[in-house]
Every structure is written in structure tokens, then in C-alpha cells.
Amino acid sequence: MNKLIQRSILFTLLLVCNLQRIQAQTDSVFVCPPCGTCDTLVYHQPGVCPHCGMTLTKTAAKKKTATASDKTIRVAFYLQQGVEVLDFAGPMEVFTNAGFQVFTVSATKEPVISQGILKVLPDYSIQDAPEADILAFFGGNAGAASRDSNLVAWVQQRKASTSYFFSVCTGAFILGRSGLLDGLTATTFHLSIDDLAKAVPKAKVLANVRFVDNGKVITTAGISAGIDGALHLVSVLKGEDFAAGVAKYMEYDKWIPKQGLILPTGQATVVGQ
Numbered sequence: 001m002n003k004l005i006q007r008s009i010l011f012t013l014l015l016v017c018n019l020q021r022i023q024a025q026t027d028s029v030f031v032c033p034p035c036g037t038c039d040t041l042v043y044h045q046p047g048v049c050p051h052c053g054m055t056l057t058k059t060a061a062k063k064k065t066a067t068a069s070d071k072t073i074r075v076a077f078y079l080q081q082g083v084e085v086l087d088f089a090g091p092m093e094v095f096t097n098a099g100f101q102v103f104t105v106s107a108t109k110e111p112v113i114s115q116g117i118l119k120v121l122p123d124y125s126i127q128d129a130p131e132a133d134i135l136a137f138f139g140g141n142a143g144a145a146s147r148d149s150n151l152v153a154w155v156q157q158r159k160a161s162t163s164y165f166f167s168v169c170t171g172a173f174i175l176g177r178s179g180l181l182d183g184l185t186a187t188t189f190h191l192s193i194d195d196l197a198k199a200v201p202k203a204k205v206l207a208n209v210r211f212v213d214n215g216k217v218i219t220t221a222g223i224s225a226g227i228d229g230a231l232h233l234v235s236v237l238k239g240e241d242f243a244a245g246v247a248k249y250m251e252y253d254k255w256i257p258k259q260g261l262i263l264p265t266g267q268a269t270v271v272g273q
Helices: 003-026 085-097 142-146 149-157 169-177 190-199 224-238 240-249
Strands: 028-031 057-060 074-078 101-106 112-114 118-120 134-137 164-168 211-213 217-220
Touching (some): 085 101, 085 164, 134 169, 142 149, 164 169, 164 224, 217 224, 224 240
Parallel strands (some): 074 101, 074 134, 134 164
Antiparallel strands (some): 112 118, 211 217
């Protein structure tokens, strides 16, 4: 047997070994030890569970056919110049800890200056942003953003492909100018209630409510109410126990499930006012 054949055999053996090693890694996942709140979550790297803080353990991945529930939930955060930091940072913390994939979008890819201090480099502009399951808008110069015809057209184009529209504070003005609040009940920052009612006369605008859930469109009041609304949306998609685990991990002890106006079938119910 000449050296060329020997080298070919050796190369083949090494390739098979590497493929087996890669397959073994692929067939392993990391899970949280039983604790009752996040036992069903699966991770692909070692570490600690972001919900309960327990060390993840390695286990064999279960082979199964992909279903709609396995799909990663994608959330697009639209950030305009002057956006309020806590308006988007709070819900971003909620959604990322829930395992959702969050990305940022703006009118252009130029840095967004939040409150004149924080620079945020958007992942996409409205020209190249991918579709998302949830499209979110926030306060801070939102009135000016709502008058951007290009933004309004973009939001309207996303209506059919987006499962949920979500706003915090005066981000509701963007939804309103885009026609998404017509015929619905909504809320916004407490000092902007009258202004939103004038800007969107076809909507019923309420004060003194943490959030309003119309099914596809969820609007919230300012800052902390945005966190409540985000946790509510997580509970809609993942269950109340799961959302409670997210709140616990964040040490956000102010969340009261369903503390808002929920209109699942047109029947209004106000809880915890």
C-alpha cells in the first residue's frame, strides 16, 4: 500500500471522527433543572438559566418535528430620534429574557440619539428591515415621527404580516397616524391623552389604565406601564407562569397580571385600577 493511499485512509478516518464529534455536540442541549417555572426552556450553550438562576445541565436533544410553537418570536423595535430610553429598554429586557429575538429599526441606519445622551446604532432601516411577529413603538419625539409619511407607509405595509402591534407612551401616536387605532380603544402617556384623542378621533382614548389589549394592538401608558404591557404580551404568547418567571428574574415585583383593559372579544374588563 503506497503512502498516498495511507494518507487518504487517515484523512477519511479523521473526517469521520470530526463529523461524529460535531453530531454529538448537535445532539446535546442544556436545560434548567426542575423548578416549575422554566423547565421547558432549551439552550444550546452552557451557563445559567436567565429566569431562575440555576446552572443549566447537559442532556440529549429530543428529536421532533418542528411545529409553529417552536418558531422564534421576532420583535422589531422602531426607534426614532429622541426616543425615551426607559420606554424601549424596559420592554427590551422583558422580551429578550423571554427568549424573543429583538432587533432595532429606524428611518435610516444613522445612530439614534436617545434623550440627547445615548447613541443607538439601528440594526436596520425601514428600507431593509425583515418582517417581525411584533412591531413596537415608543415615546420620545414620537409626535414628529408619526408625521413621517415614509414611516406611516411602512407601518401600513406591515399590517398584514405582523401578529401584534405594541406601543409604549406616545408611541401610540405612530400607530394612530397609521390608522391602526381606528375603531379601537387605546391609551398613552397621561399628559398626552387629550392630544391622542384629537390626533386619532376614530379611537377611544382612555386615561388611568396601565395598558389596553385589543387583541392585535396593545397600547400602554408611560415607562413602567410599558414593562407591564410587555409582560402581558409574553403571558399571552407563553403563559402567565412563564411571564411571572421573567418578572421574577428581572426582580420586577410591581407586575400584577391582567392589570389593564383587556378586550379579547369586545367585552371590556378593567382590572386593578
